[in-house]
Amino acid sequence: xxxxxxxxxxxxxxxxxxxxxxxxxYTFRPALFLPLIAAVIISGAVDITMPTIMGRAIxxxxxxxNVDFAYVLKAAxxxxxxxxxxxxxxxxxxxxSNKAANRAVRDIRRDAYDKLSVLPLKYYDTKAHxxxxxxxxxxxxxxxxxxxxxxxxxxxxxxxxxxxxxxxLLLSPVVTLAVLVVTSITFLTASAIxxxxxxxxxxxxxxxGSLNGVAEELIxxxxxxxxFNYEKRSQQRFDKxxxxxxxxxxxxxxxxxxxxxxxxxxNHLAYISVGVVGGAIAGISAGGISSFIVYSNLxxxxxxxxxxxxxxIMTAIASARRIFExxxxxxxxxxxxxxxxxxxxxxxxxxxxxxxxxxxxxxxIRDFSLNVEPxxxxxxxxxxxxxxxxxxxxLMRFYDIDSGAIxxxxxxxxxxxxxxxxxxxGMVLQDSWLFEGTVRENIAYGREDASDEEIEAAAKxxxxxSFISRLxxxxxxxxxxxxxxxxxxxxxxxxxxxxxxxxxxxxxxxATSAIDTxxxxxxxxxxxxxxxxxTSFVIAHRLSTIQRADVILVMNAGRVVEQGRHEELLEKKGxxxxxxxxxxxxxxxxx
Ligand SMILES: Nc1ncnc2c1ncn2[C@@H]1O[C@H](COP(=O)(O)OP(=O)(O)O)[C@@H](O)[C@H]1O
Ligand SMILES: [Mg+2]
Numbered sequence: 001x002x003x004x005x006x007x008x009x010x011x012x013x014x015x016x017x018x019x020x021x022x023x024x025x026y027t028f029r030p031a032l033f034l035p036l037i038a039a040v041i042i043s044g045a046v047d048i049t050m051p052t053i054m055g056r057a058i059x060x061x062x063x064x065x066n067v068d069f070a071y072v073l074k075a076a077x078x079x080x081x082x083x084x085x086x087x088x089x090x091x092x093x094x095x096x097s098n099k100a101a102n103r104a105v106r107d108i109r110r111d112a113y114d115k116l117s118v119l120p121l122k123y124y125d126t127k128a129h130x131x132x133x134x135x136x137x138x139x140x141x142x143x144x145x146x147x148x149x150x151x152x153x154x155x156x157x158x159x160x161x162x163x164x165x166x167x168x169l170l171l172s173p174v175v176t177l178a179v180l181v182v183t184s185i186t187f188l189t190a191s192a193i194x195x196x197x198x199x200x201x202x203x204x205x206x207x208x209g210s211l212n213g214v215a216e217e218l219i220x221x222x223x224x225x226x227x228f229n230y231e232k233r234s235q236q237r238f239d240k241x242x243x244x245x246x247x248x249x250x251x252x253x254x255x256x257x258x259x260x261x262x263x264x265x266x267n268h269l270a271y272i273s274v275g276v277v278g279g280a281i282a283g284i285s286a287g288g289i290s291s292f293i294v295y296s297n298l299x300x301x302x303x304x305x306x307x308x309x310x311x312x313i314m315t316a317i318a319s320a321r322r323i324f325e326x327x328x329x330x331x332x333x334x335x336x337x338x339x340x341x342x343x344x345x346x347x348x349x350x351x352x353x354x355x356x357x358x359x360x361x362x363x364x365i366r367d368f369s370l371n372v373e374p375x376x377x378x379x380x381x382x383x384x385x386x387x388x389x390x391x392x393x394x395l396m397r398f399y400d401i402d403s404g405a406i407x408x409x410x411x412x413x414x415x416x417x418x419x420x421x422x423x424x425x426g427m428v429l430q431d432s433w434l435f436e437g438t439v440r441e442n443i444a445y446g447r448e449d450a451s452d453e454e455i456e457a458a459a460k461x462x463x464x465x466s467f468i469s470r471l472x473x474x475x476x477x478x479x480x481x482x483x484x485x486x487x488x489x490x491x492x493x494x495x496x497x498x499x500x501x502x503x504x505x506x507x508x509x510x511a512t513s514a515i516d517t518x519x520x521x522x523x524x525x526x527x528x529x530x531x532x533x534x535t536s537f538v539i540a541h542r543l544s545t546i547q548r549a550d551v552i553l554v555m556n557a558g559r560v561v562e563q564g565r566h567e568e569l570l571e572k573k574g575x576x577x578x579x580x581x582x583x584x585x586x587x588x589x590x591x
Contacts, residue, residue: 013321013325014321014324016317019317019320019321019324020317022320022324023104023143023147023316023317023320026103026104026107026108027100027101027103027104027147029100029103032096032099032100033100035092035096036092036093036096036097036100039089039090039092039093039096040089040093040152040155040156040159041159042085042086042089043085043086043089043090043093043156044156044159044160044163045159045163046082046083046085046086046089047086047160047163047298048159048160048163048164048167048298049082050079050082050083050086050294051167051290051291051292051294051295051298052167052291053075053078053079053082054075054079054287054290054291054294055285055287055288055289055290055291055292056071056075056287057071057072057075057076057079057287058286058287058290059285059286059287059288060072060075060287062285062286062287093152093156094152097147097148097151097152098148100147101144101145101147101148102144104143104144104147105140105141105143105144105147108140108143108320108323108327109136109140111327112135112136112140112323112326112327113136115326115327115329115332116132116136116326118332118333118334119329119331119332119333120331120332120333120398120399121393121398121399122331122358122399123329123331125358132326135322135323135325135326136323136326138319139319139320139322139323140319140323142315142316142318142319143316143319143320143323145312145316146312146313146315146316146317146319147316149309149312150309150312150313150316151313153302153305153309154309154313156302157302157305157306157309158302160298160299160301160302161298161299161302161303163298164295164296164298164299165299167291167295168292168295168296168299171284171288171291171292171295172278172282172284172288172292174277174281174282175274175277175278175282175284175292178270178273178274178277179270179273179274179292179295179296179299179300181273182266182269182270182273182296183270183296183299183300183303185266185269186263186266186267186270186300186303186304187300187303187304189262189263189266190259190262190263190303190304190307191307193255193258193259193262194259194307196255197252197255197256197258197259200248200251200252200255201252201256203248203252204245204248204249204252207241207244207245207248208245210241211238211241211242211245214234214237214238214241215238217234218234218238263304267297267300270296270300271293271296274289274292274293274296275289275293278292333418335417335418336414336415338415339415339416339417339418340411340415340416340417341416341417341420342408342409342411342416342417342420342421342423342424343420345408345409345424345504345505346374346409346504347372347374347375347408347409347424347504347505347534347535348372348373348374348407348408348409348410348535349370349371349372349395349406349407349408349505349535350370350371350372350405350406350407350410351368351369351370351371351391351404351405351406352369352404352405352406352407353367353368353369353403353404353405354367354368354369354394354401354403354404354405354406355367355368355401355402355403355404356390356394356399356401356402357402358390358399363558364387364390364558365387365390365391365394365401365558365559366558366559367404368391368404368559368560369404370551370553370560370563372535372551373535373550374504374535375533375534375535376535376536376550376551377531377535377536377538377545377548377549377550377551378535378536378537378538378549378550378551378552378553379538379539379545379546379549379551379552379553380537380538380539380540380552380553380555381539381540381546381552381553381554381555381576381579382553382554382555382556382561382575382579383556383579385557386555386556386557386558387555387557387558387559388509388539388540388555389509389539390558391537391553391555392427392507392509392537392539394406395413395425395507395537396421396422396425396427396507397413397414397418397421397422400414408421408424408505423446423501423503424503424504424505425503425505425506425507426446426498426501426502426503426505426506426507426530427498427506427507427508427509428491428494428495428498428506428507428508428509428511428527429509429510429511430509430510430511430513432487432490432491432493432494433494434479434485434490434493434494435479436478436479436480436481437478437479437480438475438476438477438478438479439468439471439474439475439476439477439479439493440452440455440475440476442479442493442497443455443458443459443475443493443496443497443500444497444500445497446497446498446500446501447500447501450500452475454500455475455496455500456475458496458497458499458500459475459492459493459496461496461499461526461529461530462492462493462495462496462498462499462523462526463492463522463523463525463526464489464492464493464495464496467489467492468493486519487515488515488516488519488520488523489519491511491512491515491519491523492519492522492523492526495511495523495526495527495530498530499526499530503534504534504535505534505535505536505537506530506531506534506535506536506537507536507537507538507539508527508536508537508538508539509539509540510539510540511523511527512524512542513540520542524542524544524545527545528545531545546566547566549565549566550565551563551564551565552564552565552566552569552576554569554574554575554576554579556575561574561575562574562575562576
C-alpha cells in the first residue's frame with residue numbers, strides 16, 4: 001500500500017542526540033528514575049556476585065573427604081537470599097521502566113493530539129490520513145517499546161559486561177584474555193549471520209505490506225472489486241505476492257535459525273577454552289573455573305543481544321522523529337490577538353472581491369462578491385467541482401482567503417475568534433457525522449447544557465422524534481460501531497443537533513443528496529422551518545427551495561457565472577436554464 005508518504009527531509013530535521021534528549025525530557029522524572037537506577041544496579045550486582053559465591057562453594061565441596069558443610073550451607077543460604085533480592089529488584093526495575101515509558105508515551109500522544117486538533121484543514125489535505133494515524137498510534141507504541149525494552153536491556157547489559165569483566169580480571173587476567181578472544185569470534189559470526197537474515201526479513205516485511213494492501217483492497221472495496229469483476233486479477237496478484245512471500249519467508253527463517261546454533265557452538269568453545277586455559281595454564285581451582293564459565297556467559301550474552309537492542313532503539317528513535325514532526329508542525333490556527341467574539345449575530349454576510357486557491361498554481365475563486373441580508377436564503381448551484389463547497393469552507397474559515405474580505409455582521413471574519421465564528425454557523429453536510437455516544441449526547445453536541453425537554457423539542461422540530469422513540473432504548477440508544485441507523489435517520493439527528501444549537505446562519509451542503517425521497521420530504525420540512533428566521537446557504541437542493549431563494553448563485557469553475565432569482569435566471573437561458581432543464585425539470589413533475 002502506498003498510502004504512507006515519507007517525509008522528505010524528516011531524517012535531517014532532528015539529530016539523533018536531539019531526539020534522545022527530547023525523549024529524556026518526556027521520560028525523566030527523578031522520583032521514578034532514582035529508584036529505577038538503584039534497582040537495576042542492585043539486581044545487576046546480585047547477578048555478578050553470584051558466580052563467585054558459587055565457585056567458592058564448589059571448592060568447599062570438591063576437596064575429597066573434607067567437605068566444609070557449614071560453608072556450603074552458608075553459601076546456599078546467601079545465594080537464596082541474593083536470588084530473592086535479585087528477582088525482587090528485577091521486578092521493581094521492570095515495573096518502574098514500564099511506568100516511565102507508558103507515561104512518556106501518554107504525554108507524547110497528548111502533545112501530538114493537541115497539535116493535530118489545532119492544525120488547519122490544509123494540513124490534512126497535504127498528508128495521507130493513514131500516515132498521520134500511524135504516527136499517532138504505531139510510532140507512539142514503538143517509542144514506548146523501545147524505551148522499556150531497548151533502554152532497559154541496554155542498561156542491564158552494560159552492568160553485566162562491566163561487572164563480569166572486573167570479576168574475571170580479578171580471578172585471572174590470562175583466562176580473561178582467552179574469553180575475550182572467543183567472545184569476539186562469537187560476536188563476529190553472529191553479526192555476519194544477522195546481516196544476512198536481516199536482508200531477508202526486510203524483504204519479508206515489504207512483501208507482507210503489499211499482501212496487506214491487496215487484502216485490504218478486497219476487504220474495503222469488496223463491492224467495487226466485484227462490480228468490475230476484478231476478483232480474478234485481485235486473486236492473481238495475491239497469489240503472486242503470497243508465493244514470493246513463501247520463498248523469502250523460508251530463506252529468512254533459515255538464516256534466522258542459523259544464528260542460535262552457531263553462537264551456541266562458539267559459546268561452548270569458550271567454555272572449553274576457559275577450562276583448558278584456566279586449569280592447565282593458569283592453574284585455577286574447579287570452583288574458579290565454574291565461576292569463570294558463568295562470567296564468560298554473563299559477559300558475552302549482552303553482546304549477542306546488542307544488535308537487536310540497537311535495532312529496537314534505532315526504531316524507537318525513528319518513530320520518535322516522526323511524532324516530533326507532528327508535534328512541531330507549524331501553522332496552527334491561532335486567533336489574532338485583538339480578535340473579538342461574535343455576539344448577537346443577526347446574520348449579515350458579505351463577500352468582497354474574494355480570491356482563493358487551494359494550491360497557488362490553480363486559482364479557483366476569483367473576484368467573488370456577494371451581499372447577503374440577514375434572514376435571506378442563498379442557493380448555490382453548479383456542476384460538481386464548481387466551487388460551491390469552497391465558498392462554505394471560506395465562510396467557516398476552514399481556509400483563509402488570498403485577498404479580499406468576508407464579513408459577518410460587518411466584521412471581517414479574520415478578526416473574529418474562530419470558535420465564536422464557527423458557533424455562529426450550523427452546518428449540515430452530505431455525510432452526517434455522529435460520534436460514539438447516545439442519541440441524546442449526539443443531539444446535545446453543540447450545547448451540552450441542554451435539558452432533556454429541549455433535546456426532545458429539537459428532535460420533534462427536526463422530525464426525528466418519532467423514529468428515535470421507536471428505537472429500543474429511545475434517546476439512550478448507543479450509537480457506535482455496528483449501529484444500524486439509516487443514512488436518513490443519522491441526518492435527522494444532525495439536523496436536530498443544529499436546531500438545538502440554534503445558530504444565526506445555517507449551511508446545507510448537499511444535505512439530502514444521499515437520502516430517500518420519503519425521508520427527504522421530512523428533512524425538507526425541517527429545513528424550511530429552520531431557514532425561515534435565519535440566513536441560510538443551501539447547496540444543491542430541491543427545486544422548491546431554490547425557487548424560493550432570495551438569490552441564486554450559479555457557479556462554474558470557481559466563478560459565479562450567473563446570479564439572480566429563479567425567474568430572472570430562466571429568462572437568461574444560460575447555465576441555470578441548462579441545469580434546470582437537465583436536473584430539475586423532472587423533479588417538478590413529481591412535486
Ligand atoms: N482541499 C482541497 N485541496 C485542493 N483542491 C480542492 C480541495 N477541495 C476542493 N478542491 C478542488 O476545488 C474545486 C472546487 O471544489 P468544491 O468546492 O468542493 O466543488 P463543489 O462543492 O462545487 O462540487 C474542485 O476542482 C476540487 O477538486
Ligand atoms: Mg461540494
